Amino acid sequence: MVAxxxxxxxxxxxxxxxxxxxxxxxxxxLDADVVIVGxxxxxxxxxxxxxxxxxxxxxxxxGRYYTTRDFTADASAAVRALYRDGGATMAxxxxxxxxxxxxxxxxxxxxxxxxxxxxxxxILERWRREAGVDGIDAADMEPYFExxxxxxxxxxxxxxxxxxxxxxxxxxxxxxGWKVIPNLRNQVHCPGSxxxxxxxxxxxxxxxxxxxxxxxLHFGARLLSDVAVDKILMHGKRAVGVQGRVVGDDGExxxxxxxxxxLVVSACGAIQTPALxxxxxxxxxxxxxxxxxxxxxxxxxxxxxxQPVRGWEGVHQAFQVREFEGEGLLFAAVNIPPGILAMxxxxxxxxxxxxxxxxxxxxxxxxxxxxxxxxxxxxxxxxAQAFYQLADFDADRLxxxxxxxxxxxxxAGAKRIVTPFAGAxxxxxxxxxxxxxxxxxxxxxxxxxxxHMMGTAGMGEDRTRAVTDSYGLVHDADRLxxxxxxxxxxxxxxxxxxxxxxxxxxAAAHVLDNLERFR
Amino acid sequence: xxxxxxxxxxxxxxxxxxxxxxxxxxxxxxxxxxxxxVELTMGALPATFRQGLALGLATYDNSARxxxxxxxxxxxxxxxxxxxxxxxxWEEGFTPIERELAKAVGQLLKLGxxxxxxxxxxxxxxxxxxxxEVKQRRLKVYSxxxxxxxxxxxxxxxxxxxxxxxxxx
Numbered sequence: 001m002v003a004x005x006x007x008x009x010x011x012x013x014x015x016x017x018x019x020x021x022x023x024x025x026x027x028x029x030l031d032a033d034v035v036i037v038g039x040x041x042x043x044x045x046x047x048x049x050x051x052x053x054x055x056x057x058x059x060x061x062x063g064r065y066y067t068t069r070d071f072t073a074d075a076s077a078a079v080r081a082l083y084r085d086g087g088a089t090m091a092x093x094x095x096x097x098x099x100x101x102x103x104x105x106x107x108x109x110x111x112x113x114x115x116x117x118x119x120x121x122x123i124l125e126r127w128r129r130e131a132g133v134d135g136i137d138a139a140d141m142e143p144y145f146e147x148x149x150x151x152x153x154x155x156x157x158x159x160x161x162x163x164x165x166x167x168x169x170x171x172x173x174x175x176x177g178w179k180v181i182p183n184l185r186n187q188v189h190c191p192g193s194x195x196x197x198x199x200x201x202x203x204x205x206x207x208x209x210x211x212x213x214x215x216x217l218h219f220g221a222r223l224l225s226d227v228a229v230d231k232i233l234m235h236g237k238r239a240v241g242v243q244g245r246v247v248g249d250d251g252e253x254x255x256x257x258x259x260x261x262x263l264v265v266s267a268c269g270a271i272q273t274p275a276l277x278x279x280x281x282x283x284x285x286x287x288x289x290x291x292x293x294x295x296x297x298x299x300x301x302x303x304x305x306x307q308p309v310r311g312w313e314g315v316h317q318a319f320q321v322r323e324f325e326g327e328g329l330l331f332a333a334v335n336i337p338p339g340i341l342a343m344x345x346x347x348x349x350x351x352x353x354x355x356x357x358x359x360x361x362x363x364x365x366x367x368x369x370x371x372x373x374x375x376x377x378x379x380x381x382x383x384a385q386a387f388y389q390l391a392d393f394d395a396d397r398l399x400x401x402x403x404x405x406x407x408x409x410x411x412a413g414a415k416r417i418v419t420p421f422a423g424a425x426x427x428x429x430x431x432x433x434x435x436x437x438x439x440x441x442x443x444x445x446x447x448x449x450x451x452h453m454m455g456t457a458g459m460g461e462d463r464t465r466a467v468t469d470s471y472g473l474v475h476d477a478d479r480l481x482x483x484x485x486x487x488x489x490x491x492x493x494x495x496x497x498x499x500x501x502x503x504x505x506x507a508a509a510h511v512l513d514n515l516e517r518f519r
Numbered sequence: 520x521x522x523x524x525x526x527x528x529x530x531x532x533x534x535x536x537x538x539x540x541x542x543x544x545x546x547x548x549x550x551x552x553x554x555x556x557v558e559l560t561m562g563a564l565p566a567t568f569r570q571g572l573a574l575g576l577a578t579y580d581n582s583a584r585x586x587x588x589x590x591x592x593x594x595x596x597x598x599x600x601x602x603x604x605x606x607x608x609w610e611e612g613f614t615p616i617e618r619e620l621a622k623a624v625g626q627l628l629k630l631g632x633x634x635x636x637x638x639x640x641x642x643x644x645x646x647x648x649x650x651x652e653v654k655q656r657r658l659k660v661y662s663x664x665x666x667x668x669x670x671x672x673x674x675x676x677x678x679x680x681x682x683x684x685x686x687x688x
Contacts, residue, residue: 052675073646076560076634086563147676153668161653188668189661191653195646202654203665211672218673250521312646338644339634343626349603353541356633359642383565 012069017217021226021246027256032058035261037229040107041500042484043267044212049508051219058259062228063104071199075337078198091386098449105225106209113196113316114185114205115495116154118145123492131460131489134470144502152186152206161192163314165363169333170319172412178323192315227257232280239264239480263518267483270453274377275384284467293375294491296452300366303414304358311335328370329401336364346422367401370493377456395443403433420447457486471510522562531576534595538606539625540632547637556631575620
């Protein structure tokens with residue numbers, strides 16, 4: 001294999017080592033030591049770790065390579081460009097759950113909020129005890145977390161970047177005497193442009209796009225963007241490569257691309273990974289491939305204040321309210337651009353206009369719920385389709401969470417609150433929050449969204465209960481690895497990016513320690 | 520994406536702008552721009568979703584003819600008051616298909632409406648100016664740290680555990 005020239009690292013140009021639809025001119029066959037499908041938190045991290053150690057790595061990414069310069073405040077253009085299916089992906093169930101997957105170089109790290117939390121120790125212990133995962137204690141994971149945190153610059157925000165919406169959230173928590181903590185985020189002096197979900201226009205957010213991807217390229221990895229992988233090539237039980245097609249400007253499939261490799265890695269997220277494995281004829285003896293989908297169901301509410309808030313000025317989620325972490329509930333302030341807020345609002349016509357006229361006085365708050373239900377991912381006509389039924393217990397917790405969050409925002413001075421429950425009246429004071437417990441709120445009335453999909457190829461040593469071993473190597477297949485949130489045996493109750501990156505770093509160390517197996 | 524609304528879809532969506540969007544959007548002359556925005560959004564959606572939506576809108580438009588108050592007219596030909604009532608019937612429809620169609624169309628139009636610069640200006644929403652301001656401030660105040668972080672991206676990691684270096688094939 002010929003060494004490639006080292007690319008210049010920068011945020012405003014596509015580096016050398018990247019091939020796109022514009023530079024792949026015909027059917028292509030490539031060879032590598034490792035081929036990784038996906039370039040997000042799992043794929044890019046693994047690629048950088050392995051490339052730095054001299055392995056020849058190719059990442060294959062379905063999405064386009066955008067640079068920091070491409071990211072602007074045009075939210076809907078960003079959603080069309082950076083999210084799978086324009087962000088209109090939905091888990092079927094009651095209620096349907098709208099979910100978003102990043103489809104771009106850097107994956108969902110390009111469009112996430114930049115929260116960087118280690119896996120809670122209680123979760124690691126649960127994975128060890130219940131799922132039979134080896135080498136997963138907090139002490140085992142410590143060096144991997146530390147390594148990831150250095151690479152993506154995990155730190156607290158500079159105080160001047162915090163906006164009024166987040167200060168009001170903290171004020172409410174303080175008034176209630178509830179535990180509220182500053183968020184750890186992967187950023188270098190993030191100035192609070194509040195555009196995280198549409199690509200960071202300042203380059204401050206340390207997504208995989210500006211950290212692990214350029215690092216992997218610097219150490220000689222290659223990246224094929226605009227290439228959708230159709231299947232993993234198998235020779236008996238041994239994975240020998242991947243096959244896909246270049247995706248054209250209109251989504252049409254053009255040139256065929258084959259990458260042959262000694263190790264094949266699926267790192268395309270908890271929705272696409274089980275679909276890719278299923279399309280490739282992989283069957284898990286555990287029967288768990290595509291099962292066990294958890295997704296941290298999330299609802300938002302809108303609190304209207306008398307004072308100007310201008311929620312778009314200041315960092316996204318500066319704080320998290322952790323008072324109810326034991327119940328699996330986290331609260332944060334999450335500003336949403338007007339188009340997307342209007343879209344998810346129940347009113348229309350003049351009523352919508354009156355609601356939106358207060359946009360600059362709104363604090364939009366969201367809640368993450370560590371779910372107890374599990375759904376599934378099925379492959380229908382070659383496409384992944386998620387199914388998920390919100391558990392009654394979780395629905396009750398969402399209602400409780402909205403009531404608690406409302407109490408807190410009233411304590412901060414909110415004048416009225418619009419809940420995520422269709423048909424429920426506005427709340428005009430703390431006493432109204434009790435009505436949320438008293439009235440029947442059907443699940444079908446809940447506007448539930450998520451960006452945290454997990455668990456569809458769970459890890460563990462017992463091949464009758466887990467799809468992969470403790471390091472992501474698929475049971476009963478050879479040289480086939482999973483490296484994304486599919487591996488999580490359970491939901492983790494916090495933002496998953498750092499856990500994925502730490503598991504990828506650990507998986508890289510495992511590969512490097514066992515290189516003879518992959519020659 | 521090169522998706523273009525079929526004429527029927529464009530006609531029905533145009534008729535729904537005053538039903539779904541606030542009156543000021545129509546007063547500002549944004550109807551066509553909103554429908555154009557829906558076209559952009561639909562271009563990014565899966566083809567099956569687009570086809571379903573087109574079929575649903577055709578059904579929505581034609582079935583109004585059977586509704587006595589419409590006097591045989593299509594939904595897209597109804598005056599605003601009747602168009603509003605017909606849309607409400609779908610929002611509260613007996614079947615999930617009616618309700619989901621009304622919801623999806625409403626969401627697309629509301630997104631298209633509040634993505635219009637004129638509507639955002641009414642709200643005082645000026646994110647581009649804010650982004651430009653803080654971006655410059657960051658580079659002015661923290662340029663040394665920013666440069667150091669960029670240099671670290673390609674620096675060998677001193678914490679990297681020792682590994683067996685392999686020769687490429």
